[in-house]
Amino acid sequence: MSVIDQTDQADAAPTEAVRHQWTRPEAESIYNLPFSDLVLRAQSTHRSNFDPNTIEFASLLSIKTGGCPEDCGYCSQSARYDTGVGATRLLDQADVIAAAERAKDAGATRFCMAAAWRSPKDRELDRVCDMVAKVKGLGLETCVTLGMLTFEQAERLAAAGLDFYNHNVDTSPEFYDKIITTRTLQDRLDTLTHVRHAGISVCAGGIIGMGEGIEDRLGMLVLLANLPVHPESVPINLWNEVKGVPVADTAARPDPIEVARLVAVARILMPRAVVRLSAGRQYMTDELQALCFLAGANSIFIGDVLLTTKNPQRDRDESLLRRLGMSSKPG
Ligand code: SF4
Numbered sequence: 001m002s003v004i005d006q007t008d009q010a011d012a013a014p015t016e017a018v019r020h021q022w023t024r025p026e027a028e029s030i031y032n033l034p035f036s037d038l039v040l041r042a043q044s045t046h047r048s049n050f051d052p053n054t055i056e057f058a059s060l061l062s063i064k065t066g067g068c069p070e071d072c073g074y075c076s077q078s079a080r081y082d083t084g085v086g087a088t089r090l091l092d093q094a095d096v097i098a099a100a101e102r103a104k105d106a107g108a109t110r111f112c113m114a115a116a117w118r119s120p121k122d123r124e125l126d127r128v129c130d131m132v133a134k135v136k137g138l139g140l141e142t143c144v145t146l147g148m149l150t151f152e153q154a155e156r157l158a159a160a161g162l163d164f165y166n167h168n169v170d171t172s173p174e175f176y177d178k179i180i181t182t183r184t185l186q187d188r189l190d191t192l193t194h195v196r197h198a199g200i201s202v203c204a205g206g207i208i209g210m211g212e213g214i215e216d217r218l219g220m221l222v223l224l225a226n227l228p229v230h231p232e233s234v235p236i237n238l239w240n241e242v243k244g245v246p247v248a249d250t251a252a253r254p255d256p257i258e259v260a261r262l263v264a265v266a267r268i269l270m271p272r273a274v275v276r277l278s279a280g281r282q283y284m285t286d287e288l289q290a291l292c293f294l295a296g297a298n299s300i301f302i303g304d305v306l307l308t309t310k311n312p313q314r315d316r317d318e319s320l321l322r323r324l325g326m327s328s329k330p331g
Pocket of ligand 1: 068070071116147
């Protein structure tokens with residue numbers, strides 16, 4: 001085949017329309033494409049929606065750690081498991097603002113604040129709304145994850161200027177109740193609906209490596225892709241290997257090629273979503289991260305710690321982007 005033929009073929013690679021009626025068999029057949037065909041399709045889709053050489057840097061701060069009454073079987077912050085993570089109070093606003101300023105200086109454009117709650121109480125929500133307004137005043141995009149929300153609570157966060165709300169679906173509908181029993185998947189979808197109706201952008205993804213099958217990972221992506229509006233951000237988390245939680249007995253770290261394939265499917269099913277390599281990036285080699293960027297991932301969390309677990313250090317991230325000719329700033 002001549003060079004011209006090859007170029008023609010690349011130009012002809014399909015890019016995806018935004019759709020909301022994906023089926024599991026469709027997702028499976030995309031996932032199982034020969035790898036180079038899968039990556040070409042994902043990269044073509046990526047290029048038609050994003051600058052392919054720009055990676056978003058987000059920063060995450062735990063503003064209230066541990067002591068959570070929920071039973072998420074993967075989580076070190078559940079009060080039900082003996083993980084050595086103690087409960088803290090909600091951080092003071094001054095400490096949160098100082099952390100946001102440091103994150104901005106380090107190159108973050110989005111600052112995410114996480115609290116280990118089933119759902120926020122009104123007094124707590126008032127304090128978080130104040131934090132959101134102040135962090136936004138620094139010129140950062142704001143995101144919070146506070147557990148389940150009513151529509152009224154979502155409206156209050158929107159009024160404070162919140163840009164994104166994170167609430168993951170975690171896994172497939174079939175695997176869900178093997179991981180969590182204290183809130184249903186429908187509870188989660190209801191919170192996402194409230195957030196969306198309040199005019200806040202949605203960050204929703206899930207976790208892999210908990211013992212689920214590939215069909216569960218794809219089921220999770222199909223669930224997200226069939227929401228009435230795709231999440232603006234889709235975090236793909238590798239389960240953070242913490243001791244003392246039920247998932248520790250079932251977990252299996254995913255094969256790296258499976259991770260790259262899943263990222264590619266996320267990109268194809270949700271062409272305009274920012275796909276973020278989130279928790280568990282410390283288990284990923286530079287080569288796997290590069291492969292995931294090629295497959296359409298375009299955001300990472302920066303910082304040394306993610307909630308209660310490790311994250312690759314900033315100089316490693318900068319070195320990787322430099323070697324790839326990529327940038328954390330819009331080009
Ligand atoms: S609700 Fe959040 S903080 Fe609480 S146990 Fe589940 S994942 Fe952990």
